[in-house]
Amino acid sequence: MTARAPRIRVQRRPVHGVLLIDKPLGLSSNQALQKAKWLLRAEKAGHTGTLDPLATGVLPLCFGAATKFSQLQLDAPKTYHAVARLGVTTSTGDAEGEVLAERPVPPEALSPERLAAVQRQFTGPIAQVPPMHSALKKDGRALYEYARAGIEVERAPRNVEIFELNLAPALDAYTYPAINIVVKCSKGTYIRTLGEDIGAALGCGAHLTFLRRIETGGLGLAACVTLDALEAMDEEARIACLAPTELLLCGQPRIELGANEAGRFLSGLRRRGAWPDAPAVAVFGLAPAALLGAGHVVAGELIPDRLLSPVEIEQILKSTPSAASAGILETI
Template identity: 75%
Template sequence: MNAPRTRVQRRPVHGVLLLDKPLGLSSNDALQKVKWLLRAEKAGHTGTLDPLASGVLPLCFGAATKFSQLQLEAPKTYEAVALLGTTTTTGDAEGEVLQQRAVEAAQITPERLAAVQRQFTGPIRQVPPMHSALKKDGKALYEYARAGIEVERPARDVVIHALELALVLTEQAQPAIKMVVTCSKGTYIRTLGEDVGAALGCGAHLTFLRRIGTGGIGVERCVTLAALEAMDEDARLACLEPVESLLAQHVRVTLDSDNAGRFLSGMRRRGPWADAPAVAVFGERPHALLGVGHVAGGELVPGRLLSPLEIQQILESSPRAERGTLEPTL
């Protein structure tokens, strides 16, 4: 007879954990593992990373989930390797081989590679792959693909902000293209690898994919799941970055206690601020993040706000925090 499972006692946890996601785990599986390790009540991630990809995956806990969309919208940077000469049903190593061609490294001249690099830098259009989570009629495309059904997918506009292509040889001495890509949200690196292979006249599929940056967060700041599992609970909590780490690109505005309470009630405030589309708003005493908004015509307009309870929990969990409360003013 199996022993009864111990029920995990959840607790409020607020902050951002920068995870270096391992291969083989879905983004949600990684999130659930870290949520369990932190015993957190509420969690969310900032956009999916394929199980066959590793790298930067910011995980949001508690109040940070209110701002996870900001990372979803942010540009991403990837390293990838596309094996030349072989195409697959999925555009990566998981799929069945569709076509194979012999490719000599000498065929891929620096001039051809430079021309293809220019071709795929800047605004481009991509047809999303069938093996993707995009939905048609309420059903994910990969579900159609698994059933052997091909559905029409309109091309989408994406932006390749920067692209570096280099010819490399695999351990089996096969020619491949190493790609370093900085791109807008919605870009499929598998599709880019296929399109680069097609432009080179030989086809290709991805054999390696790693996200090395998102929204200014580099992989060097991330912690691995294995390292997190080996830590005690205090060390895991110490890995959390504050909620405002998601708001690094926002203009900072600080309000006194009276205006902070009114702002938390959803009231607009007037002040000597320049117009700004994205503002992170803090209370002065105690010093605490209140939420985000924008400034137009000298008026601070509330957007996503933290609750007084969330603010108090964040203050209580910070060893250097000032004590105090911020209540909405009606």
């Protein structure tokens, strides 16, 4: 009997920053996260909300200090490109489910006038009934667990918002009637449900055959790397793919604090200054020039919300050659 080769234990290390992955088809968000975590040998990691295994596209992965701000991306608007096949409904709202019904597609369903009317109907605040094949929980169990057991449970409608919606025929690429859906929406929007509801409004039903997230919170596909490309890189190149943690705070006003004020802020103390009120701000130290955390400002008072630890700041600065060469590590 041949002895098994001993398993090589990965030596983990502190890694801080954001990795933008173009998630492949068939992989869950957590599977993508675990593979990237293993490739980077990172100690701590998390993603910014699940993307269906049958969906591809932008998936920000947070490492180390960046995990403290992952909620910002979870709450951010997202943009998707989907293709819906008309005339066929399925049990899951996508091509993986069993066909429930087939109906003829009215010729006027793909007319510019009809698509424009449905587009207006689904733009703005809308209510959605969460699909049974989703991770939303009911009495401690995910809805998809009930669905797999053949159990239908009552779901309350949820309010979401469609900021932008564009519908257009996709007849050139398909042998069946289909539409392209490009939608910018609030968090919690189910794109499969949107496709089904649009199909119902067109009078024929629909299910998704393609779903790709093309942007989330201002982060798009152009900045993403695939897991295959990441795996082919050496370790130094992989680390170079990481964006700094402050990428997650790029839309917030910036406040800079001197050394004494920065130390007090990092201790969780409120600071006073001539700052305008703001629901969210990114806070940096001046010397060293490093992200300290996030907060908000009320009546000239800076109130801490999420803080980096001194250890995290030191690790980030040590991994930044310009900071180390400037000799600023000794000042924290």
